[in-house]
Amino acid sequence: MSHAEPQSFISKYIFSFDHKVIGIQYMITAIVMALFGGGLALMIRTQLQHPEMGLFAPEAYLSYVTMHGTIMVFFVVSMAISGFGNFLIPLQIGARDMAYPFLNMLSYWTMVPACLIMIASFFVPGGAAAAGWTMYPPLSAVEQTVPGSGIGTTLWILGMALFIASFTMGGLNFLTTILNCRTKGLTMWRLPLATWGFLVATVLGLLAFPPLTSAAIMLLFDRHVDTSFFVTDMVINDQLLNLGDGTPLLFQHLFWFLGHPEVYVLVIPPLLMTMDIIPVFTRRPAFGYRQSIWALGVISFLSMIVWGHHMFVTGMNPYIGKYFSIATVIITAPFAVLGVNLLASLWRARLRPAVPMLFALAVISAVGFGGFGGLFLGTMVSDIYFHETYFVVGHFHLMIGTVTLLGIFAAWYFWFPKMFGKKMDENLGRWHFWLTALPMIAIFLLMHLQGMGGMVRRTFDPGTYEYNAGMNMALRFPITIMAYVLFIGQMIFFWNIVRSLKRGEPAGENPWDAATLEWITPSPAPHGNFGAALPVVSCGPYEYSVGEDGFGYLPQSGGGEVAVHSPASAEEREETGGTDSGETGA
Amino acid sequence: MEKRKPPRIIIALVAFFAIFTILSVIGFAVPWRSEVASEEGQGIDAVITYLLFATGALVIVGHAILIRFLLKGRDDQTTAYVRPPAKVEWMWGVIPVIVMMLLAEAGVLVVGSATWDKLYAETPTNPVVLEVVGKQFEWLIRYPGKDNTYGAYDFKWVNGADNPMGIDEDDDAAMDDIISRGTMYLPRGRTAQIRLRTHDVIHSFFVPDFRVKQDVIPGFPTEIRFTPTVNGVYELVCTELCGLGHYKMRGTVHVVDPEDYEAWLNKRPTFGGED
């Protein structure tokens, strides 16, 4: 049996060893940080909309841009994924907890100070780091080049160090747990896709973060010990600074060697959680389970050898550039396989349009729109034009913003019953869906268009350039408006959580008639997850539409006997299909 | 069972996907980019256009399938569901790979390659040679002058008002150099071969109308080449975040007839010239 159930509030909810509690802690922290990141986004949009208002100084604007990126990438999406990973992995593989519960707790409590440091860095002289979330030296290394490169950047590096530490601890836990703690009969080929996603993402992260660590250390030395890894002599204020003769490009290589796998670390788990959710609401087996996993393998391998496509215009050797381009666009192939499998999972479906499914479907569309944008940036020639324009901004927001967040929302609505034993409210959920999916996709598609117009990112006042006059400037307005709509839409989400926690309808063990292991335990899952005996797995995770007339499904631990779910009755159908939130949103 | 229309939420979703697909197709069909004004730019535009058609088709097809599946997927249908055999799944694992390989690599190798080589691999014939220095937050342009050789420069001589590029006052080769702050003149039809340096951080040389872009890296001189084809005044943009004045780092490129270009050079004061 598992470690004794803790009694005191502290050991139960604060310094808890229980993976479920830790997972929820991660998610809540991610939500709090998301409010910061989103607030920064609104400030950025407002400034871009009304540069003449003089809301704040350019250096402050740069800090907001930088911290928005850092917070959203590392402290919202990464953290939400850690949250779901912690919550789901043991449940889905039939384990009582992570392999190293203490390490797990440690990793969360390393993340918290990281968040605090990042937020604190706004309030030091010179303000928060202002060199962009990519932190290219010399801008990030030499204090005189931009005010934010003072203490702010030191704190940024410290925060990232703690983040990497925490991520590595969590990652080691994910890896060891998935590989070694699966319950009897649960072979790798019977693993739910969500768990596969966490596994692949973890391996990627563990391999990709160390080079970033090395880059951060060297940057730190350049800043504080006067080494010259990255910095070169320069003239500031007509005064010569003898900083040595480093190679700034070195940092970019190290950074993007992390940076590119990192975006897959962000996008793969939500995508695969989506693929995990869809079969439940189509009542059909996931299409191409093995193909998806092979595709994942290829993607993760390729992602480690294509970092150079972020550096096409740095004057790299043209033949190397060509190689990076060729390798990069190959990635679209395995991604296309994932896309096709997502679509094909809907083939002849028995659709149940519950809120998680709505988000999942939106993910499919977003992957379509976002994925193909990558071709324009991966092809070296077109990237010459699009590099550092809003096309890039639109593209990566669509992929690691929209896709990930929609996927995470889908997962939240789907597993909320298992977390708290209550179902989320359907109507509020739909309002939230429309107020999230619509603006999120629209905003970033419009940014693609601005990029087509050559609008340059990270500009304090795009009006400086005459070529922006016209559509580039006009497009700012709908984007800004929808950004606000998006932000307000999330309030519905929070209200929904509060309301559902108070008086949501009790969920029961298996509200969605799903087949994977987490649904055989009570909701919320008890300490130790599975009662006296661990389940024994007898089949794959998506055995739906079996039995005569195909209304049955095989729970993974059902020992092969068919469980039957009834199709939604006519009046239910009217109820689920009938609420008008749909039309009002569309 | 009688044909029942799908639940309204599904119809709403279908409308959502359909509208977004149509709008984005229209949106990307609009010519957002200004008239291309350089030879290399035409090559770059060709790639962009190719990719727009290729990906556009895929987005439309994908969403069409998505919509069809949504409309047909009834939650009460009793039609027996035959699980697709493994080889069908494998087939659909291979087809997209082949399609994407062909589409994507064609963009890189067939459509793009020539332009890439022209920009980076080949050496231009009879180019206009000039030097551009990026500094926070200005573009400084230097022409080698009559003797066609640059005067020596060193950071220690840099003085924003008198000698922004830090050119050696005692170097004879420097005397006929022509320095311009943010304003660049180029003759139409001749390839401009521009040496790029920076005084401080990373900048990036970008002229939207030419489509060309090149980072300027400290301690790592880079070069950019392009051939303007249309007279006009174009904007020179810094596209790499370079500090609080990044958005102000703007220059202008005037493309004029060769004789006007000579005329402009002649009336510019030289570095050595008495005011």
Add this chain to the structure above:
Amino acid sequence: MNGITAEQQSACNRTLLAALVATVVMLFTGFAAAYLERSTSGATWERIKLPPLVLVNTAILVASSLALEWARRHDGRGNKLGIALGFAFVIGQTAAFFQLRAAGVFVSSNAHASFFYLLTGLHAAHVVGGLIALLAAVRKPRLMQFARTFWHFMGGIWIYVLAVLTVL
């Protein structure tokens, strides 16, 4: 304590160690790549003379690994020696740092010096971690195999670091 069987637990430990080793390898690979790029990027690059003490330390480290191996074959007798040698290595490295400093070579003197301090310092930090693990293993023999493996791995990394600093 997490409801898994003993053999699962030791399997987990093996995986943990392997993953750990992988990340450390990636870390030092990152630095090696940086070193390569920096030394060939055309910027000025002169080498410093490594303090002779480094060779002695290498011998000490190898000896400690051998001692641990010997201890494995002779049910634990000799572990203490190996650990002592480990501490000797750390002290020796510190001494080497001071030798270098006395010779007027500082972290910021030139790129090669920076890399020397950085790589050896980084390695030393990992070695300290390895020593902590070994000390823990003395009290929990169950952990000894993992601590020992990591220690040998540290020896390997040390050779790797020296190779980078001298050959590349």
Add this chain to the structure above:
Amino acid sequence: MFRYFLMLLLLTFAVACGGSDKPAPKTSGGDSAAVDEDDEDDTGISVRQTYSADKGTAGVKGTIKFEGKARRRPIDMGSEKYCENCYGEDGPPKSESVVVGENGELANVFVHITSGLKNWKFQKGTGEVHIDQIKCMYVPHVTGVQVGQTLKIANSDSVMHNIHASDKSGDDWFNQGQPNKGDVFTREVGGSDAGFYTMKCDVHGWMAAYICVVKNPFFAVSGTDGAFSLDKLPAGTYTVEAWHEKYGKKTQQVTVKDGETAEISFTFSK
């Protein structure tokens, strides 16, 4: 798993030995022109009476000359339409770094007293010192500030300027953007700020101003006629220093009695 300790360890190490491991000076050595009477006060002068304007009846005045040909290049404001449009047909002004009159009078030279005041104590200066950014130029070009005064730098252009001041060793005093017309930067000048600073607008590289922060009230900037005068001096022997942004500093000894005004003159050359 030891990596996290390691990162922090390295961090502390890095911060700890920052600078200490630094053999060569990080920035190009310039003459550090900071003035500080306190240095001399350490040499055991017991009596220090507090200075007030009525106690000083002597003075030093004179002119600054320049020998040799001075080159004043016309400023090229091509990078900013707004700035170019501020000036009419005859185009933007010429560089202000070496301004020489027809008889060789040198303007924009900062003159002050570097020693000889050891038995005087001075209250902190009062009032405000204004520098204006107008028509993309700094007015005035050279400014003297006494410790205790308030420095106010205003942007009167409807274009973004940033004020970036740093001392001779290249370390920043302040660096701030002023995107809007009417933005004003205010700084109480404290004792630790004493020294000579170069202030530039990075957006308009030709804009340069020099701020000289000193501790006593005896300083002046030579006008276009090259003339300067230090008034209300108590009698005594002083070292007068004249500093020019391009040609460095020159010093002279001068002795003045109550009620008299001594004449001195400096001559700069390339």
